[in-house]
Amino acid sequence: MSSKNIIADVFLEVANAIESGDFGPKVRIGLTTLGSEHGVENLVKGAELAKSKLFDIVLIGPKVDTDLEIVEVNEESEMHKKMEELLDSKYIDACVTMHYNFPIGVSTVGRVLTPGRGKEMILATTTGTSATNRIEAMIRNAVYGISAAKSIGIKNPKVGILNVDGARQVEKFLKELQSNGYGIEFAESMRADGGCVMRGNDLLAGTPDVMVTDTLTGNLLMKVFSSFTTGGDFESQGFGYGPGVGEDYDRKIFIVSRASGSPVVANALKYAYEAVLGNVSDVARNEYADAKKAGLDNIIASLNAKKEDKGEAEEVKMPDKEVVTHQIAGVDIMELDDAVEALWKKGIYAESGMGCTGPIVLVNEAKGEEAAAHLKEAGFIA
8 A cells, every 4th residue: 555545544534533523443343144034135234224424334245236345255154254354353343143153151142122111121141052051051141141231331230030940040149149249230020029030021111121031032032022023034123132242252243133134233233333332342251250259150160069969869758738828939940849848858848839920839827937947048049
């Protein structure tokens, strides 16, 4: 490049900075354009909708008629290689793509617009595998969701835990982290019984800023929220499945579905820009450091130890039956039978049941307080 061209480029950058008011380096967001069920033109249209003076968009795919920059690739098998090359060389700061295989320990954090109140809500998580142990994965998902929320400017995100298998154990461990100094704030369910374990109503209303769930449920919810008005074949709402977040993961790769329509693609590009400005990778690294100071590693070690120690079950004799009308909530469904047997060992007759908020342990009214104290001491309830 000649010195005249370099000077011309410098003046152009200064002129653009004066016009936009942004004197920092221009953010570049990539978008891969092969693989959509709606064709290349759908993705390009999403990029055109997202065009902004705040950031540049770089298309990675076949040549098309557009003013946007194109890095030409004509085979889907080569597209992700080129995307990774552009990310690792820092030519682009982030990329929106489809169907990417993240390493174990990295999951994506989605962002939806809830139909009840029109509120944005973070879904943690929506693709990938945070851990092979379900409870550990959901604990990590909470950290990932908080990280993504903070990166887009939500300073103190309120966290709710969706009422799925494992929710009560996740609540117990997250509250343990909180009591040890990790700065997590919990949302309160909109339902009369409250608590941070969220109901379906809370999903529709967007009660928490961050809804923690397992990844398969999160993926299903993304699809429902994104396409409930279109019949399912065209995702028209929300911001996509979000960035891959991990403990020490630096590639800023954002996922959309092969069914995502141009409005979602446009929002995903904007989500990527916001998370780049907020440096989601560094935020996640800091959140993990804080969670570890509060005992995250010990909690995960205890989960894995519990999994390994399950040998032959001890035979427990059931006490004489009693009338059981007192309900004790807060036991996770995965530990419900163990909780009942723990009370039998103490000579308290108990049964398992299902209340309107989830699993319950039923005991005699006169033994309610004693039973709850035993379950709390044994770690079945918070």
